Amino acid sequence: MSLLGTVALMFLASAVVMPLLAWAYASRALAPCRIKDDPGRKVVGPRRWFRVVGNGLFSAVVVVTMCILGERWLVHGGSDGWLVGTWHTVAILLLYDFLYYFLHRFAFHQWPPLKRVHTVHHMVRHPNAPDALFLHPVENALGLILLFACIAALGPVSLVCFGVIITAHSIINIVVHCGLDVPMLGMRLIGFLARKHDLHHTSMRGGNFASITPFWDRLFGTAE
Numbered sequence: 057m058s059l060l061g062t063v064a065l066m067f068l069a070s071a072v073v074m075p076l077l078a079w080a081y082a083s084r085a086l087a088p089c090r091i092k093d094d095p096g097r098k099v100v101g102p103r104r105w106f107r108v109v110g111n112g113l114f115s116a117v118v119v120v121t122m123c124i125l126g127e128r129w130l131v132h133g134g135s136d137g138w139l140v141g142t143w144h145t146v147a148i149l150l151l152y153d154f155l156y157y158f159l160h161r162f163a164f165h166q167w168p169p170l171k172r173v174h175t176v177h178h179m180v181r182h183p184n185a186p187d188a189l190f191l192h193p194v195e196n197a198l199g200l201i202l203l204f205a206c207i208a209a210l211g212p213v214s215l216v217c218f219g220v221i222i223t224a225h226s227i228i229n230i231v232v233h234c235g236l237d238v239p240m241l242g243m244r245l246i247g248f249l250a251r252k253h254d255l256h257h258t259s260m261r262g263g264n265f266a267s268i269t270p271f272w273d274r275l276f277g278t279a280e
């Protein structure tokens with residue numbers, strides 16, 4: 057498996073999970089589990105899908121470009137044991153979440169040029185899965201650059217570890233936007249994270265800034 061093959065698998069997994077969650081959100085059977093119905097929703101139709109599909113394609117361009125330019129800092133040719141692989145995965149995702157917390161809290165919510173950029177994502181008050189990609193492309197690129205910078209800072213990592221990190225990042229980002237809280241064992245954590253992010257979307261003045269765990273919001277007093 058090559059580096060770009062691993063990237064293709066991540067996009068394939070995301071391209072399966074996103075429509076599945078969108079279908080679950082739209083299904084009548086799961087309607088009672090929707091975190092919030094949004095009858096007055098403004099982000100609909102071609103306007104929504106143009107941005108969602110456009111950002112999917114743009115993500116592919118940014119990720120492939122960073123892989124080609126930064127391969128030597130991102131992955132090494134060998135394989136790591138499970139202990140090193142787990143350490144790399146957890147440490148890189150936590151570092152990313154920590155730095156993303158500050159990027160989101162201070163740059164996207166307080167610095168006027170990036171606040172205007174981030175307002176696009178907040179136009180969706182109650183998101184469901186495809187809204188993970190309803191973003192300004194600048195926000196999309198900054199998030200991906202930050203993730204790859206974290207991998208390079210603590211890496212290079214094995215190809216397997218790289219695949220796990222970028223896939224986990226993408227799937228978690230889709231899942232927190234799923235708009236569903238299904239009261240079933242195994243789905244509680246997803247519902248918890250989705251509720252927190254739904255609350256974040258309702259205002260530019262709220263909390264819940266971290267994208268992967270609620271840990272940093274708890275630590276810095278911005279958890280809602």
Ligand SMILES: [Zn+2]
Pocket residue numbers: 160164165174178256
């Ligand atoms: Zn925000």
Ligand SMILES: [Zn+2]
Pocket residue numbers: 177183188233253257
């Ligand atoms: Zn969001």
